[in-house]
Amino acid sequence: MFKILLIDRCNFTRSGMETWLNQTPLFSTSFLITALHNLMLAKEHIVQWQPDLVIADLHGFKNEIHHIQQLASFFSVCRESTQVMLLESGEDAQLSQFYAQFSINATLQKTESLDVLAQAIDAMILARPHLALPRIVTPLLTRQEEKVLTLWMEGTNNQTIARKLCINSKTVYTYKRNIRMKLGMGNRFTPFLSLPERAN
Structure with missing residues (x-):
C-alpha cells in the first residue's frame, strides 16, 4: 500500500483527488491518502508519516507566505525516497525558478x-x-489544536477563535502556546503565524 499526501488549499481538489485515487481502476495498488490544506501541518506530517508520494499545489499558498524561501523548509523534509509532484493551480516564473533547485519528480498544471x-x-x-x-502515526497536534491553528493562520483574533470553538479566550492562548512548542516555534512572530489579526 502506498501513502499519498495531498496538499492543496482547495477543498474540492482535495476531496476530488482523494475520491479519484481511491476509485479509479487505473492503478495496480491501493492508496492510503491524507489530504491537508495547511503547509505547516503538511511539513510535520511528512516528517512523521513519511509518505511515498506528495502531491502539492504550492502556487495556491503563494499569497500566504512572506518570502519564497519559506517553501525551502517544505522541500527540506522530503526524503530522497519521497516522490514529489507539483500539481499547480497557476504558473509563476519566480516559483518555477525557485523549484529548479529541488528534487521534483513531476510538475503538472491542474488543467492537465x-x-x-x-x-x-x-x-x-x-x-x-x-x-x-502502513505505519500508524500519532498526530502531532490534537484536532482542537488544528482548528485553532487554522483560524490563527487566517488572522482570526483570540476572542473570535474562542467564540467559534466555544472555549475560553485564555484556553485559546494555551492552545497557541502548545502549538508553538510542538512545532518548535520560538515566538508568535514565527513565519506563517505572523499574520495580522482580523476581527470577525
Missing part, C-alpha cells in the same frame, strides 16, 4: 487531463517499493 495525471502518478508508484503495512 486525468489520463496524463494517472500516468505520472503510476510512474512514480512504480519507482517506489511496496510497503506491506
